[in-house]
Amino acid sequence: MKKKTIFGILAVLVVALIIFLVVQGNSGKSNAVTVRTGEVKKETIVETLSTTGTLIPNQTQALIGTGNVVDVLVKTGDKVTKENVLATYDNGLQLIAGFDGTITQVNIKNNQADTNAQQGKPSIQLDDLSTLNVQLALSNSEASSVAVDQKVEITSGNQTFSGKVSEKDPTAQSTQSATGNSASLGAVVTFDHAPEKLFSGFDVDVTITTDTVENVLALPIEALTYNDKNEPITYIVKDGLAKEKKIEIGIQSDKLIEVKKGLKEGETVILSPSSDIKNNAEVTKE
Known part of the structure; x- marks a missing residue:
């Protein structure tokens, strides 16, 4: 047999051996999905x-006058005490403080008609800013x-x-x-x-x-998801497999959610399960 032919056969055998080893190596690899996990524990959950x-002020008083203003006795920012006279009118009307406070609006002027009532505004506004x-x-x-x-x-x-x-x-x-x-x-x-x-x-x-709620079974909120019927579920890890668990939930905080039914303390749950996670999917923990 010619040397050229022998070398050709050997080359084919080497390529075949390499392909065999690669296939064998790939067949031995796991298809498991790597997942982050958390634990079901007893916790106190505060819902907010x-x-x-x-x-707003503790108290507010919108004083309304009518007629011509004779004298405005206060300005915005003034502090007054209860029963202080704040303004007088030509018809004898007086605007009087109902409590200790600060003048926050003055919408009238001396010797002018008070038309604030028609405009839906107070003549003077008094606020308790204490x-x-x-x-x-x-x-x-x-x-x-x-x-x-x-x-x-x-x-x-x-x-x-x-x-x-x-x-x-x-x-x-x-x-x-x-x-x-x-x-x-x-x-x-x-x-x-x-x-x-x-x-x-x-x-x-x-x-x-x-x-x-105190001392209740709690699930990391990242582990909560929903099935196609919009029912709350989570996935636990058991014997290297993801197991779907239908659960009943209660109140939640920004990190935890109350589990009323469906899980036991100490069970390992998958956090933020991807679309690759299905019931009985092979998984491995990070």
């Missing part, structure tokens, strides 16, 4: 609602979660204050805007202690504690 509100409250306008979904006496955290810039829900309106109010009608339910938050360096009219961030 985050919204915004507007700082402390402030927060006015909330709750949406339909928010209103059902909020109740009087719930604890509140109020944040403005780098300042944080504690407070509580002190009032909640019984009915919603509709407002007209360029995009149509909208409705909101009013509620008021009071500060536990009078805040400093805050100003009426500005918005603040409000976090309301709406519910708390």
